[in-house]
Amino acid sequence: xxxxxxxxxxxxxxxxxxxxxxxxxxxxxxxxxxxxxxxxxxxxxxxxxxxxxxxxxxxxxxxxxxxxxxxxxxxxxxxxxxxxxxxxxxxxxxxxxxxxxxxxxxxxxxxxxxxxxxxxxxxxxxxxxxxxxxxxxxxxxxxxxxxxxxxxxxxxxxxxxxxxxxxxxxxxxxxxxxxxxxxxxxxxxxxxxxxxxxxxxxxxxxxxxxxxxxxxxxxxxxxxxxxxxxxxxxxxxxxxxxxxxxxxxxxxxxxxxxxxxxxxxxx
Numbered sequence: 001x002x003x004x005x006x007x008x009x010x011x012x013x014x015x016x017x018x019x020x021x022x023x024x025x026x027x028x029x030x031x032x033x034x035x036x037x038x039x040x041x042x043x044x045x046x047x048x049x050x051x052x053x054x055x056x057x058x059x060x061x062x063x064x065x066x067x068x069x070x071x072x073x074x075x076x077x078x079x080x081x082x083x084x085x086x087x088x089x090x091x092x093x094x095x096x097x098x099x100x101x102x103x104x105x106x107x108x109x110x111x112x113x114x115x116x117x118x119x120x121x122x123x124x125x126x127x128x129x130x131x132x133x134x135x136x137x138x139x140x141x142x143x144x145x146x147x148x149x150x151x152x153x154x155x156x157x158x159x160x161x162x163x164x165x166x167x168x169x170x171x172x173x174x175x176x177x178x179x180x181x182x183x184x185x186x187x188x189x190x191x192x193x194x195x196x197x198x199x200x201x202x203x204x205x206x207x208x209x210x211x212x213x214x215x216x217x218x219x220x221x222x223x224x225x226x227x228x229x230x231x232x233x234x235x236x237x238x239x240x241x242x243x244x245x246x247x248x249x250x251x252x253x254x255x256x257x258x259x260x261x262x263x264x265x266x267x
Contacts, residue, residue, distance in 0.1 A: 001082045001230040002037075004266040005190055007201075009247050009259065011072040017253030019066040025188060025236040025244045026076045027059040033087045034234060037079040044073040056185070058236040058244065070255070074247065082230040086216040087206065089237075099239055100183035100208065106154045106240035107175040113155060116141075117176045127182050128209035131220055132227070134180070135205075138173050139225035151241075167241055169222040170203040174240065183208040187219060188244040190233040192265045200263055201246050204228060206237060 007026055030036040043049065047065050054060050065072070103109040122133050143163040155172040158164045170186055177184040184207040191202040204221040206228075219228030236244035251257065 001192075001267065003078075003080050003082060003192060003233060005076075005078045005080065005192075005233060006262075006264045006266075007074075007076045007078075007246075008262045009074040010261075012258045012260075013070050013251070013253070013255035014258075015253065015255035016068045016070050017251045017255045018068060019064065019253075020069075020072065020249055020251035021064040022062065022072075022074075022247065022249030024061040024074065024076075024247055025058055026074075026246050027061065027235070028078050028080050028189070029058070029234045029236065031087055031089075031234075033083050033085045035081040037081060038077075039079075040077045042073075042075045044075070045069060056237050056243070058238070078233070080233050082233060084229045086218050089206070089208075089217040097183060100185050101178050101181060102239075103175065103178060104240045104242075106171045106242060107178065108154065108156055109175065109179055110156050112159055113172070113175050114179060116159060117179045126209070127180075127207070128218065130180055131177060131182055131184075131207045131209050131218070134176055135173060135220040135222050135227075136225045138169060138176070138222040142169060142172070144169070144223055166203040166221075166223050170205050171240060173205045173220065173222040177205065177207055185217075185237045186240045186244060187228075187234055187237050188241070188246060189235045190263065190265070191221070192231045192233065200261055201235070202232075203241070204232070 027039050028036050047063050049061055049063050051061050122130055145163040146165055149164040149168050155175040158168040158172045174184050184205050187204050187206050206217045206219050208217050238244040
């Protein structure tokens with residue numbers, strides 16, 4: 001599927017700030033399952049952009065604006081050709097596989113999560129079949145509901161509250177997959193629905209399952225209970241949300257910040 005994704009983030013400050021610095025994970029990946037045909041990023045007010053590739057192979061942009069301002073606009077346009085293929089992940093040498101099997105502050109191996117995972121029974125199955133079953137189990141266990149959790153919550157918060165959003169579902173599935181010793185990473189990206197109107201970024205998981213006997217990582221979405229397909233656009237991968245926050249930064253000054261995000265897609 002050939003898609004054009006428009007992603008706009010606007011910050012407003014109720015008082016002038018003295019400057020800011022930002023880091024962006026909003027350039028789609030280029031790999032076996034999706035081809036990045038073009039990417040454009042505009043920052044207003046204008047400033048010099050810098051880019052590097054992190055240890056997971058993500059493209060990261062960063063910049064500073066060392067002057068007074070009352071707002072910031074980030075506009076990205078991506079043209080991507082997607083497929084439903086699995087992904088033979090070839091990370092840079094800096095990536096260590098144990099990072100995909102170790103707990104994090106967002107995906108703890110807490111007793112409450114461990115007890116839930118141990119209560120499931122799959123019999124003698126392959127890692128691929130286990131990952132599929134765990135994805136469906138998470139979807140059935142929790143309710144998708146916005147406003148119940150915050151951007152700072154963890155997998156433990158989800159099991160205690162029983163509801164959350166895609167970020168929470170992804171963190172919980174990560175914690176459980178890692179308990180099963182299945183390497184897994186957090187994915188930030190877009191899910192383009194049938195009406196072609198995504199409203200924000202989405203989150204899911206990729207797991208190393210060797211689905212066809214190769215070194216393949218497969219995307220699993222615990223919100224839908226299914227594997228990812230050509231309607232998923234992958235932006236970045238990491239241990240959890242903290243590694244791949246789409247837009248993050250700091251500013252200097254007493255002003256209070258508000259943020260508005262608009263995402264749209266054309267086919």
